[in-house]
Amino acid sequence: MLDPKEVAAREAVKAVKDGMTIGIGTGSTAAFAIRAIGERVKLEGLHVRAVATSSRSREMAAEWGIPLIDLCEVEALDLTIDGADQVGPNLSLIKGGGGALLREKIVAQASRELIIICDETKRQMPFGQHPLPVAVVPFGHTLTRRRLERFCQKVLLRPKAPDSPEPYLTDDGLYIYDMHMETIADPPQLEQRLKQIVGVVEVGLFNGLASRVLFGFHDGHVEELLPEHSARL
Numbered sequence: 001m002l003d004p005k006e007v008a009a010r011e012a013v014k015a016v017k018d019g020m021t022i023g024i025g026t027g028s029t030a031a032f033a034i035r036a037i038g039e040r041v042k043l044e045g046l047h048v049r050a051v052a053t054s055s056r057s058r059e060m061a062a063e064w065g066i067p068l069i070d071l072c073e074v075e076a077l078d079l080t081i082d083g084a085d086q087v088g089p090n091l092s093l094i095k096g097g098g099g100a101l102l103r104e105k106i107v108a109q110a111s112r113e114l115i116i117i118c119d120e121t122k123r124q125m126p127f128g129q130h131p132l133p134v135a136v137v138p139f140g141h142t143l144t145r146r147r148l149e150r151f152c153q154k155v156l157l158r159p160k161a162p163d164s165p166e167p168y169l170t171d172d173g174l175y176i177y178d179m180h181m182e183t184i185a186d187p188p189q190l191e192q193r194l195k196q197i198v199g200v201v202e203v204g205l206f207n208g209l210a211s212r213v214l215f216g217f218h219d220g221h222v223e224e225l226l227p228e229h230s231a232r233l
């Protein structure tokens with residue numbers, strides 16, 4: 001039996017072409033893509049330059065011999081491959097389960113194409129079932145939390161580790177609040193409204209950014225979801 005995350009990752013990595021400047025995502029599914037790109041660099045002599053969305057992914061890419069650059073060195077990226085926590089209507093995504101949502105969104109916005117890779121568990125409905133991560137400035141964060149609580153009652157500061165009294169800190173020194181919304185009826189509107197809160201730096205809602213989503217399955221097949229429809233590859 002194959003790992004569905006790896007199946008999706010290997011399919012996505014076929015879209016990486018020689019000479020491309022690519023973005024590499026964060027998380028357990030993106031890790032399979034980093035590995036598959038690394039293998040192509042080593043075995044096929046594939047030439048790519050990559051921007052990593054987190055320090056973890058950067059370390060992993062370096063270990064696999066993938067040449068890394070700073071995002072400021074380029075105008076745009078050809079392609080980014082990343083995971084997601086939940087996939088919703090019209091390819092709206094919840095991202096940030098691993099805390100990398102800010103860099104992931106900057107990289108996604110800079111990319112001509114964003115391929116999302118995941119297993120089927122990520123398209124369970126209703127959209128909003130997965131907690132929505134929000135990156136917040138530590139200064140005055142409890143006041144920011146109160147504003148977030150106007151949207152849903154359960155808003156939890158993410159701890160560094162499950163029982164740690166210390167908050168989790170992102171690569172950019174931000175806190176993460178996880179909003180337990182249960183359902184999100186209008187993702188673009190929610191994203192816009194949350195971003196109006198001054199202490200909020202970024203919201204883990206990605207609307208209109210994904211070009212396609214690839215779902216991997218244990219038997220090795222992949223289903224592709226495009227903004228308006230899905231198809232078996």
Ligand SMILES: O=C[C@H](O)[C@H](O)[C@H](O)COP(=O)(O)O
Pocket residue numbers: 025026027028029030082083084085094095096097098099100101104
């Ligand atoms: O911050 C982390 C990212 O948004 C991940 O891409 C997301 O949490 C999915 O991670 P995984 O592939 O481990 O489920």
